[in-house]
Amino acid sequence: MQVVSLNVGMPREVRWRGRLVTTGIFKEPVADVRAVRPFNIEGDGQADLTVHGGKDKAVYAYPSEHYDFWRNEWPRAEYPWGLFGENLSTLGLLEETVCIGDEYRVGTARLVVTQPRMPCFKLGIRFGDPQIIERFLKSRRPGIYFGIVEEGQVGPGDQIQLASSDPHRVSVLELLDLILDLSPSESRLRRALSVPALADVWRTEFTGQLS
16 A cells, blocks of 8 residues: 655645636655654644534545546546545555554554545635536445644655554445435444544534434
8 A cells, every 4th residue: 555646735726617616636656754742743734624624634645456447437627636635545544344443554654544435615616617516426436534633744756554453344435335324323323432533523413313
């Protein structure tokens, strides 16, 4: 497993449907090593910290393996690394096998899996078409959000090594299905809640569904 591309970008203003929107979804590949900080990667930023970034969404990874699927599913002139707003374009990290609470050594940093990505309208801005949001969800290729366990440094080509596995084995895809389930079972909710690294937003949501 490895980092194929390291992508960062600071928020910028763009015009979308007649209004100015500030977004950090535009990420560009960089060739040098960057510091992994408590809530992001050096040179990277998020525009709306109420729904992006923070301890549960500090680093976003998207499997490079999905790019061929999207080239066929959504043809466009170019598919540069970072197109999905990911910080890490990865090889070998797939949502059906990576589990919430798993910890990985990426470069010299240690990251923990917290949740899948739930797309907002800004993915539509990046693709120039809001219909991509529904297609993204239906594809079941959400990518992986990480929190920072230990700060360090990361660069393109760095190895990704599994440091520890969460024993509950709730995969990123299983959590996505649970989030989208309108009537989830109590047992599935409790299983997800048993994972200490589960993102706070979903811990609150699932706890509310049980009450």
